Amino acid sequence: MATNETPQWANQVAQACLTQFQSLPKKGKPTMREGRPSAWTVLAGVVLENPEGQFCCVALGTGLKCLPESRLTTDGNVLHDAHAEVVARRSFLRYLYHQVQAALDTYIYDQSIFVAQESSVEAPSRRVLKLRNPAYKFHFYTSKIPCGDASMDKITQYDLLDAAKLQPNEQGPSDATTKQDSAHQAALQDIEPVTKKRRITNQVNHCLPFCRGRDNPHCLTALRTKPARKDAERTTSMSCSDKLMLWNAVGIQSALLSFFIEPIFLESVVIGEPFNHDAVAMALGGRLAPLLDDTAPIRLHKPKLVRATVKFPFQEPVGEDSASVLLSDSAIGWYYGSRESEVIVNGRRQGAVPDKQGKFSLKCRSRLCKRALWEEGFLVIFRPWLQRAKTEGWPRPELFESESRRLTYRETKQLATEYFEAKTWLYTNACRHWVRAPVSTESFIINDDQLWLDYICNV
Numbered sequence: 453m454a455t456n457e458t459p460q461w462a463n464q465v466a467q468a469c470l471t472q473f474q475s476l477p478k479k480g481k482p483t484m485r486e487g488r489p490s491a492w493t494v495l496a497g498v499v500l501e502n503p504e505g506q507f508c509c510v511a512l513g514t515g516l517k518c519l520p521e522s523r524l525t526t527d528g529n530v531l532h533d534a535h536a537e538v539v540a541r542r543s544f545l546r547y548l549y550h551q552v553q554a555a556l557d558t559y560i561y562d563q564s565i566f567v568a569q570e571s572s573v574e575a576p577s578r579r580v581l582k583l584r585n586p587a588y589k590f591h592f593y594t595s596k597i598p599c600g601d602a603s604m605d606k607i608t609q610y611d612l613l614d615a616a617k618l619q620p621n622e623q624g625p626s627d628a629t630t631k632q633d634s635a636h637q638a639a640l641q642d643i644e645p646v647t648k649k650r651r652i653t654n655q656v657n658h659c660l661p662f663c664r665g666r667d668n669p670h671c672l673t674a675l676r677t678k679p680a681r682k683d684a685e686r687t688t689s690m691s692c693s694d695k696l697m698l699w700n701a702v703g704i705q706s707a708l709l710s711f712f713i714e715p716i717f718l719e720s721v722v723i724g725e726p727f728n729h730d731a732v733a734m735a736l737g738g739r740l741a742p743l744l745d746d747t748a749p750i751r752l753h754k755p756k757l758v759r760a761t762v763k764f765p766f767q768e769p770v771g772e773d774s775a776s777v778l779l780s781d782s783a784i785g786w787y788y789g790s791r792e793s794e795v796i797v798n799g800r801r802q803g804a805v806p807d808k809q810g811k812f813s814l815k816c817r818s819r820l821c822k823r824a825l826w827e828e829g830f831l832v833i834f835r836p837w838l839q840r841a842k843t844e845g846w847p848r849p850e851l852f853e854s855e856s857r858r859l860t861y862r863e864t865k866q867l868a869t870e871y872f873e874a875k876t877w878l879y880t881n882a883c884r885h886w887v888r889a890p891v892s893t894e895s896f897i898i899n900d901d902q903l904w905l906d907y908i909c910n911v
């Protein structure tokens with residue numbers, strides 16, 4: 453199905469993100485000179501639509517970079533995946549944390565999008581909050597088709613030639629041009645016309661196939677790691693198509709927030725460039741649907757997919773302009789309620805410099821890295837929740853029921869039972885080829901003694 457018409461609301465979603473982006477400081481943004489951008493990037497965001505039909509951007513992200521496997525850290529202080537969609541989603545999590553915090557606050561609870569469930573005192577439901585109005589909708593905007601399966605349909609012969617250009621050159625520099633030209637020719641002969649692409653789903657094993665980056669571009673429906681240049685080190689982060697598919701299956705709210713709120717699903721995904729509706733619909737959930745049997749603890753959501761015609765000024769250039777415009781190195785994260793936006797380079801705050809021992813201080817970490825998000829969750833959510841449990845008989849977080857030792861980040865996430873069961877089902881069935889972060893990258897504990905003692909004392 454073609455996406456010929458853009459409904460007004462889709463452009464309102466996109467415009468809310470663009471306006472918010474324009475209001476952010478220049479730091480981390482590409483510049484514009486004589487109408488030409490110095491670099492291109494991707495912009496993504498989450499937009500809240502209230503029951504009156506007003507659109508408010510609540511989280512934003514830009515970025516194109518992802519750290520390779522060798523640069524993964526075990527302390528949780530580095531943001532591994534800084535693609536715009538991931539930065540926007542992690543910024544959205546911080547927005548939700550603060551909305552939960554407000555709902556638990558005696559003085560400002562009426563300013564939150566959440567309210568306490570009336571049954572929270574009588575019924576031992578672990579989810580103590582619900583949306584203030586069920587008519588609230590969350591839209592996701594991205595200026596570019598998400599990387600991975602959704603964009604494989606659009607891979608052009610030019611992209612494949614570009615990859616061929618990056619093959620290692622064994623000859624001296626003087627032969628470089630000739631060598632590249634012949635590599636182009638060889639690549640051309642190897643490339644099947646894109647129209648010959650086949651859909652490949654591993655029906656025998658009842659799971660989605662897997663490809664690294666842009667390998668085997670004719671294989672559609674595959675789970676893919678994030679694309680990288682042919683000569684770059686490989687990454688273990690999954691593509692944005694795969695992550696959006698996951699959010700459509702288990703919700704966008706994360707494990708930690710699943711302790712408090714019902715899953716949040718996207719009303720729409722608005723894309724700022726022309727796209728093949730069927731290909732994107734397949735990538736964002738259609739490929740998973742036939743693999744969900746009766747045992748799957750999954751309720752797959754299908755957000756509306758719509759093109760926005762309003763244009764992001766730092767969109768990837770096409771044609772003649774494409775060669776001279778660089779990729780932006782930095783990512784920007786912002787969420788509603790934050791005092792300022794944050795610029796991230798190589799997984800840390802821009803300007804981060806290690807000390808003489810080569811160590812980075814906590815000031816260097818992004819507020820979107822795993823450890824920062826986890827600590828923020830403790831600080832703004834678990835603490836007030838425990839207080840309410842103590843004073844008003846609310847059900848207590850399971851996290852503190854029996855453990856006398858500190859749980860690791862991964863162990864804490866696993867206590868969000870329904871969310872964990874849904875993800876475990878996917879990882880052992882339809883998405884068994886999903887590349888998961890090594891356990892060592894999620895085995896850290898909160899090492900702030902005071903922070904932890906506060907909770908133990910409250911229990």
Ligand SMILES: [Zn+2]
Nearest residue numbers: 535598599692
């Ligand atoms: Zn991506």
